[in-house]
Amino acid sequence: MINRSRHFFYPGESVPEGQVRVTMLGTGTPFPRRGQAGTCMFVEAGEQKIFFDCGPGSSANFTSLGISFDLADKVILTHHHVDHIGDLGSFWVGGWTYGRRTPFRVWGPEGTEKIVEHHREIYEWDLSTRTPFLKNLRGKEIQAHDYEDGTIFDEGGVKVSAFKVTHTDPQNSYGLKLEAFGKKLIFSGDTKKCNALIDNAQNADVIIHEAFPPTEIYAEKSGRPLALARQVCEVLHTSPSEAGAVFAATQPKLGIIFHMYNNDDLIAPALDDVRKNYDGKVIIGQDLMVVDIGDEILVRKAVVDDKPWPVAPAGVKIGEN
Ligand SMILES: [Zn+2]
Numbered sequence: 001m002i003n004r005s006r007h008f009f010y011p012g013e014s015v016p017e018g019q020v021r022v023t024m025l026g027t028g029t030p031f032p033r034r035g036q037a038g039t040c041m042f043v044e045a046g047e048q049k050i051f052f053d054c055g056p057g058s059s060a061n062f063t064s065l066g067i068s069f070d071l072a073d074k075v076i077l078t079h080h081h082v083d084h085i086g087d088l089g090s091f092w093v094g095g096w097t098y099g100r101r102t103p104f105r106v107w108g109p110e111g112t113e114k115i116v117e118h119h120r121e122i123y124e125w126d127l128s129t130r131t132p133f134l135k136n137l138r139g140k141e142i143q144a145h146d147y148e149d150g151t152i153f154d155e156g157g158v159k160v161s162a163f164k165v166t167h168t169d170p171q172n173s174y175g176l177k178l179e180a181f182g183k184k185l186i187f188s189g190d191t192k193k194c195n196a197l198i199d200n201a202q203n204a205d206v207i208i209h210e211a212f213p214p215t216e217i218y219a220e221k222s223g224r225p226l227a228l229a230r231q232v233c234e235v236l237h238t239s240p241s242e243a244g245a246v247f248a249a250t251q252p253k254l255g256i257i258f259h260m261y262n263n264d265d266l267i268a269p270a271l272d273d274v275r276k277n278y279d280g281k282v283i284i285g286q287d288l289m290v291v292d293i294g295d296e297i298l299v300r301k302a303v304v305d306d307k308p309w310p311v312a313p314a315g316v317k318i319g320e321n
């Protein structure tokens with residue numbers, strides 16, 4: 001086994017047995033930023049590798065890890081906002097082009113099957129141009145499953161279930177609970193502080209919860225009127241102090257905040273706001289942060305290549321698989 005750095009994650013290091021690893025491929029919002037991709041959590045547990053959401057820019061962060069697309073064929077969507085689904089086409093078509101040999105599987109709330117059907121139409125020409133050159137035709141398939149509350153996925157000792165959260169009108173947003181090897185991970189998706197999450201997150205090892213910056217700071221930085229900022233930060237989303245209240249009510253080993261404008265000068269005000277309600281361990285998520293969930297929680301920064309080359313599936317060449 002590779003000697004693990006306690007500070008840096010070097011791609012290629014396998015997930016220790018019995019542990020769950022989350023690599024944050026995107027921690028951002030609908031506002032596209034070069035330094036912060038749209039929301040995407042890459043979860044690895046046993047043989048299972050699953051994306052939770054696939055926001056814009058997240059597929060480039062994925063390839064920077066040097067993992068073959070062949071090993072990444074599942075995404076569970078929490079809801080259909082663009083900052084959570086924008087890279088669906090890149091993962092599906094790009095993943096097939098660069099080595100995935102199995103169908104891309106997509107789960108999501110009601111409407112997901114329709115969105116996937118539209119993707120098939122949008123990329124019909126694209127797929128037809130590649131088909132003569134690619135042998136792995138099962139990889140160009142995409143399968144969609146609409147889910148409701150309850151178990152979505154249960155394979156290889158890894159169980160993922162969904163619970164409805166409170167985000168926008170009309171409501172069609174879910175949080176996700178992953179249970180594997182006695183470990184429990186909660187991903188809020190987008191939500192304001194809600195009891196469904198608190199109920200599901202009891203005894204969780206790690207809770208990844210969304211939060212917007214404190215309202216006044218967001219209004220000032222974004223140039224948006226205070227009333228609109230309040231609507232965004234406090235009605236559609238969770239404030240850092242409310243995220244602190246969620247952590248206080250659930251007591252995870254580690255609380256992680258995402259969906260935050262995580263600029264250096266916002267970290268301290270956001271954490272100050274969290275501390276109004278919670279004094280446990282909490283961090284503000286950054287893209288390419290790697291969290292290993294074992295008996296202890298190890299948080300590291302991935303060391304990656306900004307201009308990676310494709311990684312072929314084991315034992316075959318890309319295009320000959
Ligand atoms: Zn969002």
Ligand SMILES: [Zn+2]
Binds near residue numbers: 081167190
């Ligand atoms: Zn949203």
